[in-house]
């Protein structure tokens with residue numbers, strides 16, 4: 001294998017090594033693509049695909065427009081103080097419970113997940129909203145970063161979700177059924193996070209401290225009044241974003257603009273909107289969304305060269321070359337997708353792996369009395385839950401990069417890597433539950449078979 | 452001030468433009484309006500009409516510019532994501548060395564080569580008068596040309612950083628700011 | 637004698653009928669060339685995004701592509717005629733024009749300046765009239781209708797007051813489900829069913845007036861194509877014709893079976909009332925006149941096609957027998 005696939009393997013190794021020099025990931029990915037194209041003797045004309053990929057995948061990709069808009073919304077809520085007040089008041093709702101703030105963040109993440117499916121946007125927005133508040137309250141940074149990254153990625157699983165739509169079209173299964181099927185597993189992950197945070201609050205209260213009661217800026221307004229003051233606006237905003245999608249006024253992408261405009265209105269009512277704030281928010285938005293999108297730009301060059309050098313065939317052979325039974329094969333595939341998730345993006349994984357597996361998986365008999373459509377839906381959701389981890393697993397996890405990008409050096413990437421370990425384990429637990437109990441997935445779409 | 456810096460400051464206002472255009476689309480759609488205006492002679496980009504699809508396509512035109520120019524702006528503010536496990540603890544001198552090498556080996560070849568290879572992609576769009584097939588914007592070559600230009604702009608600014616870093620490596624005393632940062636950090 | 641293997645960027649997932657054509661062509665070429673030429677079919681977006689396939693084949697970045705011809709109308713306007721011609725001929729008449737008349741020659745001459753060689757290898761049956769959540773009882777019902785549709789059909793509808801717009805493929809399902817749009821055209825029942833539109837739309841309208849037949853093709857960078865010997869070229873052309881035959885065989889029957897399945901699931905199959913179809917037809921005549929004025933290549937191809945179709949019709953009229 002080493003002599004046949006030496007170059008793609010070397011490419012991954014080179015990425016891992018150079019990543020740790022600290023040189024920006026986006027340019028590293030792009031540059032390594034070029035360097036390996038030369039080493040591998042790929043003809044120059046082929047690299048013309050990279051311009052097309054950048055144009056089609058980023059510039060002309062209408063779905064990406066939501067990224068700057070949600071980033072704008074997050075920054076506007078943060079810089080205007082609206083977000084801080086919201087979270088602090090939410091936390092008071094949980095009374096004097098250790099971890100209450102983190103649980104609020106998780107809940108907010110679930111709500112955002114139901115309004116959008118754009119990982120970059122929700123991680124960045126949650127990070128901007130919640131991280132400063134959590135750190136100020138002396139939360140252990142690992143707990144704070146972990147819950148933000150983990151609940152920010154829920155958006156790709158909880159419908160509406162771009163990932164599920166794409167999977168539906170690749171696997172030729174109904175998107176509606178997939179949406180229904182993914183809901184329970186998505187909420188299950190959310191519930192596992194909340195459970196974990198509650199346990200942390202009990203066992204390690206110092207990791208999730210209570211707000212300082214003696215602090216000067218402690219809020220003495222009665223809870224009801226505080227709720228009315230701080231919660232009403234944001235609730236209306238979230239309702240407007242979600243509601244405009246539900247009511248068919250806007251697509252999820254367009255709803256992001258409604259959110260952006262709404263956040264400006266809230267800042268206006270809070271009397272914190274002025275030209276200076278607006279200018280700062282705009283500049284920050286421009287840099288932050290470019291930071292996210294340039295990783296995509298670089299990655300698109302890296303991956304096309306990786307595939308050209310045989311990387312995709314290498315993966316194909318790893319899957320098809322075994323003689324395992326249904327559950328053995330399922331576990332192998334899940335393990336492989338988990339592993340690929342360390343290095344590749346969900347789009348790449350979906351396109352490379354799923355088409356290879358669909359014909360194989362549809363024919364497997366798990367002894368559950370399921371139709372082949374039901375098996376595919378179950379399998380797709382298992383893959384989707386599994387792919388959640390790819391956003392969180394180092395070294396190449398988008399959610400981690402985005403979070404790192406907005407912390408401006410206060411938080412090291414090492415700390416972020418450590419922070420997500422428990423959450424990745426929780427996701428693996430969720431995945432195992434969905435494998436053991438297929439009805440978690442298939443009950444809602446009404447596909448639980450005869451057995 | 453570096454060109455990437457002030458261009459970035461100006462282009463950041465495109466965010467507002469994108470948001471306004473999206474809201475306009477939502478409004479036009481809610482009202483069931485397709486055509487906003489139509490006239491006789493074709494003009495650049497708009498052709499002879501403004502439709503809901505011109506507005507929709509203009510969204511990603513502005514978004515594309517925002518992203519391309521924002522990349523250079525982020526370079527100046529050093530906000531591109533770094534895996535800084537090691538970098539974090541390095542001296543200013545070593546960081547400068549990494550950035551010089553990185554720019555020379557990775558960033559510059561990537562930007563220059565991809566920009567160069569985009570020629571055909573832009574040329575073809577220009578020659579064929581490529582336009583929307585939904586009755587939206589015409590002159591697709593403009594936004595296509597923005598891709599290589601954006602990458603070259605990034606390359607020029609990165610080259611500026613390379614020269615600055617080399618100057619710093621040769622004579623650190625000329626850069627009191629950086630040394631202070633190093634001592635403080 | 638030409639490269640032993642070609643990378644083919646498909647604009648459709650090979651798991652659906654439209655993309656499966658590329659796989660079938662690959663098998664046929666393997667057979668006809670005795671294994672001397674292999675096609676490696678890539679899923680959409682694997683090498684380049686679907687809408688960049690033509691451009692990438694033209695530049696030589698990718699050797700070859702598998703496409704729906706109408707995708708390139710923004711660059712090569714005459715492709716609208718091959719991809720989605722409103723009130724056009726039936727697939728078999730269109731097929732005769734392509735292979736026995738001037739169809740392929742005219743398309744190739746439009747592609748010449750882009751250095752692309754074209755082999756039309758796949759035809760899909762008439763598309764449907766689309767998925768609607770609003771009833772169309774009179775032509776007035778098109779006023780303010782928000783529909784996802786592109787090309788010449790969109791021009792017709794927008795003249796009738798509809799708001800025709802682009803919604804990216806991935807967002808159509810949601811947009812229709814939530815009511816951001818009232819209707820969408822997509823493809824043939826076989827493909828539509830897999831998209832799950834039956835779960836979110838009430839009416840499935842016929843006929844697909846905006847697209848009587850639609851062509852899919854194998855495009856090859858000309859420098860690559862010209863490296864092959866005449867014998868190899870002929871072998872690949874044979875494989876292409878065989879794929880075309882495969883795409884036409886049983887296609888109509890399959891659609892009817894699927895429509896029956898959809899009906900059983902509660903989809904209401906409707907027909908546009910005749911006065912509506914008449915109005916669409918006369919509006920199409922206006923749009924066509926504008927198109928012919930703006931685009932001489934389109935005029936030439938359209939006239940050639942219609943002359944051919946007319947002969948075809950005359951023959952079948954002479955041979956007409958009572959059906960029942």
Ligand code: NA
Pocket residue numbers: 112113114115116117118154155156157158159160161
């Ligand atoms: Na979602």
Ligand code: NA
Pocket residue numbers: 341342343344389390391392393394395396397398
């Ligand atoms: Na990862």
